[in-house]
């Protein structure tokens with residue numbers, strides 16, 4: 001089983017970006033965590049990040065036929081992007097929406113998610129540990145799907 005783990009805008013700055021909100025782990029640390037976790041589960045991952053909405057959409061399109069599902073931390077595009085929502089709906093790949101922070105405990109504008117409407121489920125508030133949680137949730141779903 002192969003999973004695309006896709007990260008959106010500003011997540012390249014993890015480690016130094018508002019560490020009180022997002023923690024001290026860098027995106028490279030999180031990638032290493034995901035790779036270690038994938039090997040214990042016998043899964044493969046592609047790990048990517050872009051600050052550009054269109055590039056994220058291209059990655060979602062390219063996932064079709066190459067990956068069984070997607071873990072998406074769309075950053076602020078979560079709260080704004082009909083285009084990302086449509087991309088997920090178009091490829092019909094099971095997608096777990098992920099956030100490091102508990103978006104529901106934050107500003108009102110972060111309570112809205114376009115991604116959630118087309119997601120299998122949502123994991124938020126557990127920091128970097130949410131990534132392996134999302135992987136397990138997606139792998140369990142894919143195993144059950146057969």
Ligand code: DQA
Nearest residue numbers: 073074075076099100101110
């Ligand atoms: C985030 C939450 C978003 O609201 C924010 O815009 C981000 C990061 C998170 O992982 O907690 O960039 O997706």
